[in-house]
Amino acid sequence: MTPEALQGAPNTADALKIDITDGSLKGKLTFTAPDYTFGGSPLTGNLSYEVTVDGTVSETGTIAAGATKTVEVEATTAGFHTLGVTTSNSTGKSPVRELKAWFGKDTPSAVTNMRLTSDNTGLTLSWDAPTQGVNGGYIDAAALRYTIVRQPDNVIVATSQTATTFSEPFTASGTGVWYDVTPEADGLTGPTTSSPKALTGGAMSVPYSENFDNSSANDFFTVIDVRKDGKTWEFVYDEDYNEGDMQCKYSSENAKDDWLISPPIRLESGRLYNISLDVRARSGSLYPETMAIMMATAATAEAMKADNAVTVMEEQTFRSSRFTTVTNLVQVPADGIYYIGIHATTKADSDVLAIDNLKVTQEAGSNAPAAVTDIKIVPNPDGSEGLTLTFTTPSLSIAGNNLRSLSKVEIYRGETVVHTVAPVEPGKTYTWYDATPAKGLNTYDLRAFDGDLRGLAGTASGFSGFDVPGRPRNVRVTEKDGFVGLSWEAPTEGEQGGVFDKNDLSYIVLDSESNIITRVRDNDIQLGDITVRHELSGGRSLGA
The missing domain is CATH 2.60.40.10 (Immunoglobulins)
Incomplete structure (x- = not known):
């Protein structure tokens, strides 16, 4: 060398x-x-x-x-x-x-320390100017200019701006916005930096809803892991159903003590608000889940437990693996900004609590009709797409007074009125067939009207088309002469309450390590250490 x-x-x-x-x-x-x-x-x-x-x-x-x-x-x-x-x-x-x-002159580095604030008049953005180039070289501070783009609508709101602050009024409250800022000097364009997100007007307006189908929902929610065990609320997206929800994980050692707190929502005293939420326990009655819902003027656990906090729902136990809608009417003591706190409180070593479709709506008042009740949604028995809705109109107002008349019932799928039943009478049962539901799970809100007074929503869901089979029922294990016998009853409905082809039902038998032993169509077999799943042998779906 x-x-x-x-x-x-x-x-x-x-x-x-x-x-x-x-x-x-x-x-x-x-x-x-x-x-x-x-x-x-x-x-x-x-x-x-x-x-x-x-x-x-x-x-x-x-x-x-x-x-x-x-x-x-x-x-x-x-x-x-x-x-x-x-x-x-x-x-x-x-x-x-x-x-x-x-x-020579360098390309400006990115702006830093971006700040975005919102009040009831507009938005104010500020940042620190770059002091050197992206390569550590010289930039002429006097030549710095900025291009500002408002997101998510991708609107250029300023070009060649010299100042490191920007303000603009807003046109709608409760919209999540942020800004992209790009520096330029002497013809050299630097990298773009995005600001934090903020709500126009400083708060959401009513009606407010969040379906958690996009991870951006987390931008304005606050998660508080009181026990700091890392097992808390998180966004989960189900690619099979193309929808998301928020799930609170479990700890083997600690009971749940986890808050999911909404964005700020502007409410007024003297108004009647309906707060609704879909809740489910992932393991159903095997591991029931408990939670409560509070409302306070700050997004902290302390505020939610203070004496002046508003109780939306006392602690309640949920035993269904399907989403159940809980709803309650609330009033606030003063005009202002409020936060809804969803408090998971399940005991240790349980399973996952999931929530979806948080909604806040303003009701007409105590003289408006109470909610439509006894809503039943029946799928077509042959698995074709179509759902039959049966419901009973209210006979009382929200205040509990007898209703003399009703004018109509509006049926909503999502935010859209898909059918109006009229004329109707108080306390009567009516039926409507939806020939064009979406394939899969459909959620309906039904509201009765007394003239212009819109009543509370009755909510129910039904599954259109073939569903995944539900779980086998009454599974029994016996032992005789050195053999383990396993028997069970066939599921009677789909995983989400829909129908499936019972003539095409077979079962997967697994051992204790989840290895497939065999596939059978009978409900009674003799094997060793086993567990059961099921499927449609035609291959359309697989249950668990």
Whole structure:
């Protein structure tokens, strides 16, 4: 292997430093000549030096051993350039010492410390200007300009702005917005930075709803893991059903003590608000889940437990693996901004609590009709798409007074009125067939009207088309003569309450390590250590 230098030749130069003023292509390079040979012996006398820029000789001269010298260097273009320094004596040349530096004006680095605030008049954005380029080079602060784009509507709201603040009024309350800011200087455009998100008007307005079908829902929700065990609320997306929800995980050691707190919502005293939420226990009655719903003026656990907090729902136990809608009417003591707190309280070593479809609506008042009741949704028995809805109109107002008449019942699928039943009478049962529901789970809100007074919503869901089979029922294990017998009753409905082809039902039998032993159509077999799942042998769906 060839040595870098001869033993008697100078060692490498030291203390290389470049001084480039205001983005110039010229700079002053300072270096110190070696005072030891490459072999480690003291070095005296004069040395020859050579300075290069990108390998091309820029300057030569003499320097005393151990002395410091400053020379002028120049690059031909803006960008990174490599400066090299070598020294030599009568024995030979030193190894090269190099320094990489940026010459010329640099592209601005990203803005920093972005802040976005919102009040009842508008939005104010501010940031800190970049102080150097993306490559650590010079930028002209006086030449900095900014392009500002409002998101998510992707509207350019400012170009070539010099100030590091921006304000604009808003046109609608309760909209989540943020801004992208891009710096530019001397024709060089820097990277774009996004601000935090904020709500126009500082709060959501009513009606408010969140279906949690997109992870962006988390942007304005607050999660508080009181026990700090890492098992708390998180967004979960189900690709099979193309929808999401919020789920509170479980701990084997700790009971749940976890808050999911809504964005701020602007409410008024004297108004009647209906708060509804879909809730389910993932394991059903095997591991029931408990939770409560509170309302307070701050997004903290302390505020939710304070004496002046509003109780939306006392602690309640949920035993169904299907979503159940809970709803309650509330009033607030004063105009202001309020937060809804969903408090998971299930005991330790349970399972997952899931919530979906949080809604806040303003009701007409206590004289409006109470909710439609006894809603039953029956799928077509042959698995074709279509649902039959049966319901009973209210006979009382929200205040509990007898209703003399009703004008109609509106049936909503999502936010859309899909049918109106009219005329109707109080306390009567009516039926409507939905021939065009979406394939899969459909949720309906039914509201009775007394003239212009819209009543409370009655909510129910039904599954259109073939559903996944439900769980086997009454599973029994027996042992006789060294054999384990397993029997069960067939499921009677789908996983989400729909229908499935019972004539096409078969079962998967698994051992204790979830290895498939066999597939059977009978409900009674003899095997070893086993568990049961089921499927439609036609391959349309698989239950668990």
